[in-house]
Amino acid sequence: MSPELFAYPFLFVAIFVESFILVTLLSKPARDARAREQGAATPSVAVIVPCWNEAATLGATCESLLALRYPKDKLEIFLVDDGSTDETAAAMARFAEHPQVRIIRKENGGKHTALNAAINATSAELVGCLDADSFVEPDALNHIVACFTDPHVAAATAAMSVHRPGNFLQHMQNAEYIFGITLRHSFASVNGLYVTPGPFSFYRRDVIEKLGGFRYGHQTEDMEMALRIQHAGYKIENAPRARVYTQAPETLSKLVKQRTRWTSGFLRNILGEYRGLVASRNHGALGMLVLPAALISIASGILLFSLTLVNLGQNALAAIDVRVGIPLSYSMLPHVALDWFYFPANVYALLGIATLAASVSLIAIGKRISRTPGNIAFDIVPYLILYVFVVPLWLITATSDVARGKRRGWRY
Amino acid sequence: MSLAARNALIALGITIALTATVAYTVNYLNRARVAELSAIEDKLSIDILSLDTQFSLLTAAPCDSVASSTTLTGELADLGTRLSYAESQLGSDNPQVIGLKDQYSLLEIRDYLITKQLAAACGTKPPVTVLYFYSNAGDCADCDKAGYALSYLRSTYPTLRVYSFDYNLDLGALKTLIAVTKVNDTLPAFVINSKHFYGFTSLEDLEKQFPKGSLATSTPKH
Numbered sequence: 001m002s003p004e005l006f007a008y009p010f011l012f013v014a015i016f017v018e019s020f021i022l023v024t025l026l027s028k029p030a031r032d033a034r035a036r037e038q039g040a041a042t043p044s045v046a047v048i049v050p051c052w053n054e055a056a057t058l059g060a061t062c063e064s065l066l067a068l069r070y071p072k073d074k075l076e077i078f079l080v081d082d083g084s085t086d087e088t089a090a091a092m093a094r095f096a097e098h099p100q101v102r103i104i105r106k107e108n109g110g111k112h113t114a115l116n117a118a119i120n121a122t123s124a125e126l127v128g129c130l131d132a133d134s135f136v137e138p139d140a141l142n143h144i145v146a147c148f149t150d151p152h153v154a155a156a157t158a159a160m161s162v163h164r165p166g167n168f169l170q171h172m173q174n175a176e177y178i179f180g181i182t183l184r185h186s187f188a189s190v191n192g193l194y195v196t197p198g199p200f201s202f203y204r205r206d207v208i209e210k211l212g213g214f215r216y217g218h219q220t221e222d223m224e225m226a227l228r229i230q231h232a233g234y235k236i237e238n239a240p241r242a243r244v245y246t247q248a249p250e251t252l253s254k255l256v257k258q259r260t261r262w263t264s265g266f267l268r269n270i271l272g273e274y275r276g277l278v279a280s281r282n283h284g285a286l287g288m289l290v291l292p293a294a295l296i297s298i299a300s301g302i303l304l305f306s307l308t309l310v311n312l313g314q315n316a317l318a319a320i321d322v323r324v325g326i327p328l329s330y331s332m333l334p335h336v337a338l339d340w341f342y343f344p345a346n347v348y349a350l351l352g353i354a355t356l357a358a359s360v361s362l363i364a365i366g367k368r369i370s371r372t373p374g375n376i377a378f379d380i381v382p383y384l385i386l387y388v389f390v391v392p393l394w395l396i397t398a399t400s401d402v403a404r405g406k407r408r409g410w411r412y
Numbered sequence: 413m414s415l416a417a418r419n420a421l422i423a424l425g426i427t428i429a430l431t432a433t434v435a436y437t438v439n440y441l442n443r444a445r446v447a448e449l450s451a452i453e454d455k456l457s458i459d460i461l462s463l464d465t466q467f468s469l470l471t472a473a474p475c476d477s478v479a480s481s482t483t484l485t486g487e488l489a490d491l492g493t494r495l496s497y498a499e500s501q502l503g504s505d506n507p508q509v510i511g512l513k514d515q516y517s518l519l520e521i522r523d524y525l526i527t528k529q530l531a532a533a534c535g536t537k538p539p540v541t542v543l544y545f546y547s548n549a550g551d552c553a554d555c556d557k558a559g560y561a562l563s564y565l566r567s568t569y570p571t572l573r574v575y576s577f578d579y580n581l582d583l584g585a586l587k588t589l590i591a592v593t594k595v596n597d598t599l600p601a602f603v604i605n606s607k608h609f610y611g612f613t614s615l616e617d618l619e620k621q622f623p624k625g626s627l628a629t630s631t632p633k634h
Contacts, residue, residue, distance in 0.1 A: 323560065
């Protein structure tokens, strides 16, 4: 039996999920969300910027918050120094006199403690988080606030992309983030979100307090909070035009470390405290489709990568073996005519191409929905070339960490 | 029915339709490949039969009017490449592939015989001819290497004629050829201008089996 046969179910699931995303984008809730205007309501809002050694980017992050087009008396900004050891305190001091800014300094206790410290210090109706390496568009908050018109909505997420992608790897991540815009917008339409990312997600303060505040959440406090909100029966919305830009890791090593943390946090939360959400009919699309698909995608990423690697390895070895002793002038050149006859059409390859084509479409849709600026071609090319080869690196590392009970530091 | 369930059903329908379309496309392409191979074989069959007939009609002066079969041999080689690719796509146990290989082997044998007869009748030096016997039943570890080396030699020495035969093919004419040439089942096996050679170690060793000076090249070797 061909090893490719193992891959077919995973490719089928990938196409099914992509089709589901596309169909859901066309359904009424998603259309309504896209048509949603910035509301007239301006509830009081607190934006928390948790900082641990963020001196380099904190200033720009805070400036972008101060530039938000929102009534100044309704918006307060909390800069929380979570025991930084660099120049973060000095960077914060620049804003100490600003009437909208409040600074909290505390012993290092982790991001969740920094968020809770600010939540305890505010009486704002809505509280949000902005990682200190992220920057927002001036109208982003207005789009977010409009999501809370529905009283069942406990949280709302923004549309993230990469801040000034510089190298190939960052462009690849930008495509991935923009794909995430489409994904989040679609899944939010069926209340299927299971993460409220650090860059500019907002919550009703009373819900957060009712649920007991942020927790460690296996280093993914934003995911743990989203899962707890879903578990409690609330809705998580998405504002596809609330644009926020975040800095992406510039090296493969840093990217793998970041994603290993995210993936292992997901696995630990889902296979641990929130196992009950998976395949739960009571939680609709989240329980029956989104979470199972997320788990399957981890397994399929590892399996498809391994299969591809084995196939490529075997073919390369066979090709080298056959060519040993033959002059390079012949063996290094292809000897197959350019003819449709030799088009390598098999079900496995064509389904793979269909999956990639759908991904590219979803990226283009994400850019259009969010009106994210920039030339997407620069992002899609690295995405197509690199993504399938780098994702397995953190999927394998994270799965291995969880299986062995290994825990890593936040920045290691 | 909830919105998510309805969308999931539509998505399932799309996925099944897409998968079925892909499966149909692949099947259609494979059928088109087989049809093209069949068409090429039919054309070659007519060409070879025509050459054969011309040769028989003009026994007195065959060399005056019979066109060289070199063109046909070139087309035969292209057909062999296509057949080999189709075999890799459809599998060596595919009945259509086996049928095409039978027909291809017959064409090769006819071309081989006509080439020999023409050379004899015209009094010209016969081209260097290699009968190459392989197996893809998993019992010939060096057949891929031997096949690739022969492809290189054929490309480098245009006058060289290589006829490849699947040793295990159940074809009467091929069995007769094997019996006549007395080739045993130690594969890969080569009959180079009637001289037998078994196994493949390197290109150099294979080249040594060719008659001296026979590997004349129209292009520089290296």
